[in-house]
Amino acid sequence: MTDTPPAVPGPEPAPDAVRDPVPDPVRGAAAPPPGCPAHDPDGATGEDAAPDRLVNLFAPGSVADPMATYEKLREAHGPVAPVLLADDLPAWLVLGYRENLEVARTPARFTRDSRVWTLFKEDRVPPTSPLLPLTEWKPVCRFFDGEEHRRVRSAINDSIARLNRRGIRRHVNRYAGRLIDGFSGTGEADLVGEFVEHLPMLVMTQLIGLPDEDGPRLVDASREVMNGAATAVASNAYIVETLQSLVARKRAAPGHDLASWLIGHPEGLSNLEVVQHLRVILVITNETTTSLIASVLRMVLTDPRFRATLAGGHMTLLDAVEQVLWDEPPFLTLPGRWATGDTEVGGRRIKAGDLLLLGLAAGNADPAIRPDRSAPMLGNRSHLAFGGGAHECPGQDISRAIADTGIDTLLTRLPDLRMSVAEDELHWNKAWVTRHLAALPVEFTPVRAARTRTGPDTGAVPRAEASGGAARQARTPERPADGEPAAAPEPAVTGLWPAAKRRLLRR
Numbered sequence: 001m002t003d004t005p006p007a008v009p010g011p012e013p014a015p016d017a018v019r020d021p022v023p024d025p026v027r028g029a030a031a032p033p034p035g036c037p038a039h040d041p042d043g044a045t046g047e048d049a050a051p052d053r054l055v056n057l058f059a060p061g062s063v064a065d066p067m068a069t070y071e072k073l074r075e076a077h078g079p080v081a082p083v084l085l086a087d088d089l090p091a092w093l094v095l096g097y098r099e100n101l102e103v104a105r106t107p108a109r110f111t112r113d114s115r116v117w118t119l120f121k122e123d124r125v126p127p128t129s130p131l132l133p134l135t136e137w138k139p140v141c142r143f144f145d146g147e148e149h150r151r152v153r154s155a156i157n158d159s160i161a162r163l164n165r166r167g168i169r170r171h172v173n174r175y176a177g178r179l180i181d182g183f184s185g186t187g188e189a190d191l192v193g194e195f196v197e198h199l200p201m202l203v204m205t206q207l208i209g210l211p212d213e214d215g216p217r218l219v220d221a222s223r224e225v226m227n228g229a230a231t232a233v234a235s236n237a238y239i240v241e242t243l244q245s246l247v248a249r250k251r252a253a254p255g256h257d258l259a260s261w262l263i264g265h266p267e268g269l270s271n272l273e274v275v276q277h278l279r280v281i282l283v284i285t286n287e288t289t290t291s292l293i294a295s296v297l298r299m300v301l302t303d304p305r306f307r308a309t310l311a312g313g314h315m316t317l318l319d320a321v322e323q324v325l326w327d328e329p330p331f332l333t334l335p336g337r338w339a340t341g342d343t344e345v346g347g348r349r350i351k352a353g354d355l356l357l358l359g360l361a362a363g364n365a366d367p368a369i370r371p372d373r374s375a376p377m378l379g380n381r382s383h384l385a386f387g388g389g390a391h392e393c394p395g396q397d398i399s400r401a402i403a404d405t406g407i408d409t410l411l412t413r414l415p416d417l418r419m420s421v422a423e424d425e426l427h428w429n430k431a432w433v434t435r436h437l438a439a440l441p442v443e444f445t446p447v448r449a450a451r452t453r454t455g456p457d458t459g460a461v462p463r464a465e466a467s468g469g470a471a472r473q474a475r476t477p478e479r480p481a482d483g484e485p486a487a488a489p490e491p492a493v494t495g496l497w498p499a500a501k502r503r504l505l506r507r
């Protein structure tokens with residue numbers, strides 16, 4: 001890869017194809033179009049608006065209700081809108097479905113190589129910017145194009161393809177069972193803190209070849225990295241060290257796991273490349289799959305449209321997963337792509353070196369392809385949740401397997417699971433790129449732990465550890481000798497749920 005990819009200017013748009021006035025997000029805004037929410041004090045950003053009055057995606061109003069913000073931007077600007085980010089740095093937000101695909105699928109015009117960003121070249125991105133973790137160029141596939149990208153992606157794709165689907169589901173079942181054992185006797189839980197936030201990382205550590213005992217510590221470390229906690233740097237160092245020693249061990253004695261397959265791939269990845277890509281995989285998997293599982297669970301437990309459809313017997317758990325990937329994709333926006341030369345998209349003139357954010361959530365809601373957003377998508381997989389083009393997510397089937405097997409296990413173990421707070425009391429831990437439910441309090445009839453064993457291989461996550469707080473008094477009865485799910489007390493299964501769940505799980 002070169003530092004400055006060849007500039008390939010796009011076709012100069014016909015003058016009437018370009019919306020006027022055209023704010024130039026990098027060099028300052030032109031006069032606002034009438035009714036533009038970016039300039040409306042009551043708009044999405046209100047008094048939080050940036051000095052030049054463009055919508056700031058980091059403003060509390062935008063973060064609190066990103067979908068409403070995207071719709072106001074779409075109404076005012078069409079499929080591509082000028083926005084501001086942290087420190088009032090300008091960018092384009094791609095809102096149209098087709099425009100998102102155009103940007104994602106045309107690397108000659110829109111590169112992943114962030115080193116061409118005008119704001120980097122002009123030294124306008126502060127060293128403390130929250131944009132840096134996602135935009136600062138690193139030698140990993142996310143920032144590669146062309147042959148360099150093809151080489152690493154073929155190693156990643158081939159290694160992921162070797163994973164045995166049944167093996168993935170077995171790991172998910174095992175870890176989901178252990179997590180459920182941590183709270184099943186109590187009759188109440190926060191499913192996000194005690195189940196959802198742990199499952200993806202525990203499963204991924206197995207798939208990449210780490211021992212059981214590394215799982216819980218990596219869950220905490222990766223959460224701290226994502227939250228920007230005071231210990232984020234140390235946690236990141238811990239993740240890298242853990243992966244470095246894994247790669248050294250697997251190079252000496254390969255096993256049946258992602259680390260060994262990446263190391264042994266004919267493309268000849270160096271140890272550093274393997275470590276860096278395993279890290280990308282762990283961090284991406286954890287946040288995104290956590291978000292996906294939490295949203296699907298909320299939908300299963302609360303959405304009347306979904307439950308009504310269930311009663312009609314049409315929607316499966318897999319349908320619910322795809323519906324969430326349409327309506328609440330884990331990555332709301334994705335930074336990004338950078339224009340390799342002056343070009344045009346969605347009627348906007350884009351300058352060489354401008355940053356474009358893929359608006360995955362906005363694109364999924366584009367009325368041009370989804371005039372009725374309330375219509376169920378029934379398993380349709382053409383959403384943008386996994387991106388598009390050469391960088392489209394290679395792990396999508398893994399995350400689907402973790403989500404639907406994990407939820408299947410949960411509903412089977414706790415069949416009368418129900419929310420213990422009103423839906424409007426739920427809130428999200430908000431971020432401009434990804435977000436997930438902060439908590440999902442539920443109640444159910446207590447059941448005995450089914451799988452918890454003593455000894456070194458239990459891997460069971462004690463409640464205090466899982467929730468990060470003090471353990472509540474478990475009302476778990478004695479474990480039955482045969483280790484099977486406890487027969488008593490049987491959950492009181494009432495109402496729609498048992499029949500609905502049977503249909504939900506039908507494939």
Ligand code: HEM
Pocket residue numbers: 104141142143153156160280281284285288289292329330331334384385386387388389390391392393394395396398399400
């Ligand atoms: C619900 C879960 C997930 C979501 C929503 C998701 C979404 C995405 C998106 C939007 C991208 C960027 C695509 C682009 O730039 O056009 C991406 C890239 C990537 N994802 Fe995922 N992902 C998920 C799970 C996973 C899992 C489980 C793995 C690993 C096994 C994984 C590995 C990767 C990698 C390595 C990349 C970089 C690919 C590249 O740049 O070529 N993801 N993912």
